[in-house]
Amino acid sequence: MEDIRHVQLETLLASRGFCTEEGLRHIKTLPYLSIVNCLEGSYTLSLAKGKPFHVPAGCAFIAPAGILQDITHHLPENGAMKMCWVFLDLRINGIYTLDDLYTFPALLSTEQCAQFQPLILSLTQVQPTLLDSCRRSRIGYALAEKLLVLATPKESYDSVIMPAIRKIRKDYSQPLHVEDLAALCRLSPSLFLRRFREETGETPCTFLMHHRLATAQALLQSTEDSIHEIAEHCGFYDQFYFSRRFRSRYGLSPSQYRQSFRAQII
Numbered sequence: 001m002e003d004i005r006h007v008q009l010e011t012l013l014a015s016r017g018f019c020t021e022e023g024l025r026h027i028k029t030l031p032y033l034s035i036v037n038c039l040e041g042s043y044t045l046s047l048a049k050g051k052p053f054h055v056p057a058g059c060a061f062i063a064p065a066g067i068l069q070d071i072t073h074h075l076p077e078n079g080a081m082k083m084c085w086v087f088l089d090l091r092i093n094g095i096y097t098l099d100d101l102y103t104f105p106a107l108l109s110t111e112q113c114a115q116f117q118p119l120i121l122s123l124t125q126v127q128p129t130l131l132d133s134c135r136r137s138r139i140g141y142a143l144a145e146k147l148l149v150l151a152t153p154k155e156s157y158d159s160v161i162m163p164a165i166r167k168i169r170k171d172y173s174q175p176l177h178v179e180d181l182a183a184l185c186r187l188s189p190s191l192f193l194r195r196f197r198e199e200t201g202e203t204p205c206t207f208l209m210h211h212r213l214a215t216a217q218a219l220l221q222s223t224e225d226s227i228h229e230i231a232e233h234c235g236f237y238d239q240f241y242f243s244r245r246f247r248s249r250y251g252l253s254p255s256q257y258r259q260s261f262r263a264q265i266i
Contacts, residue, residue: 004092011089012140013222014123018080024073028250031169031214032087033099034063035108035143037117041081046070047106060108060116062147064099065089066214084120087218090144095166098144102151115146161185161196164204172211173235178204212236213249220258227254 011032019041036043036055043055048067055061057076063069075081090098098104108116119139126132126139164181181204182192196204212234219230228239231254236242243253250257 006093007141007144008091008094009089009137009140009144010091011087012123012136013218014084014086014120015222016082016084016121016124018082019073019075020080021073022075026071026073027068028071028217029066029068029210029214030063030087030218031065031211032089032218033065033097033104033147034061034069034085034087035116035120035147036061036063036083036085037113037120039082039084039117040079041076041083042074044072044074045106053107055107058110058113060113061106062104062108063106064104065097066099084117084124086120086123086143087222088140088143088147090140097169098147098151100154100162102148102153104147104151108150112150116143119143119146159199160187161192161199164192164196165200165207168204168208168211172208172215173233175235176204176208209245210249213246216242216246216254217250217257220254221261227258230254 013032016039037060038055038057040057042057043061044052045055045061046052047063047069049070052070073081088098092098092101105112119142123136123139126136163184167181167184168176178189178193182189185192185195187195193203196202196207200207202210216230216234216236219225219233223230225233227243231237231239231242234242236245243255246252246254246257252260
């Protein structure tokens, strides 16, 4: 690993809610590392189509960015299921994410979760003031510090297509072209396309589209931004086109998705 010169908190979204529907199932992919704390009730969770595991009350799970999450909600004996969560994107040297450099345990024990829960709940209470913005950043870096205590460094964290992936992550709201992405990787466009598909299972255009839509999904869940604002933030300057692509990916329009999410996870 090169020397650490700069660490920047790019994204920090936190919220809390409750669920009143036993067996409610969510299948999603998010562009950020997720920490989800089960306060009451429990989850059954599968990551990247792996073996399902149980997340009991008082515990939490960590899901890397870009990983398929298959989540089933289970109510406690009395009342609603309650949870809180945070989406985190920390950039190292302006290039790497935590997911690029480290792996994390999928399940946090009650003791481990006790390190995270107060911080996540504090984030759900911050206000849009300068003082709270400073507090929010401090909490975000404290979360990252606690994550690193649990982290295992990856033996290999780079690949020939990584410059293109970094570019997509950084400038996903801007027009991006295959020729420019290939040049960043010092590959011909044809070789770049082949290598990109081999390593990600997708074309660069599909990878970019899925990243934009996953970012929009996260913003619909955790912000009060308008559909128009979210569309523009994610690189869609035609709201009708954004709605059509979102519906194709998730089966609901953006407004329907937000309403459905809030009706189920309030």
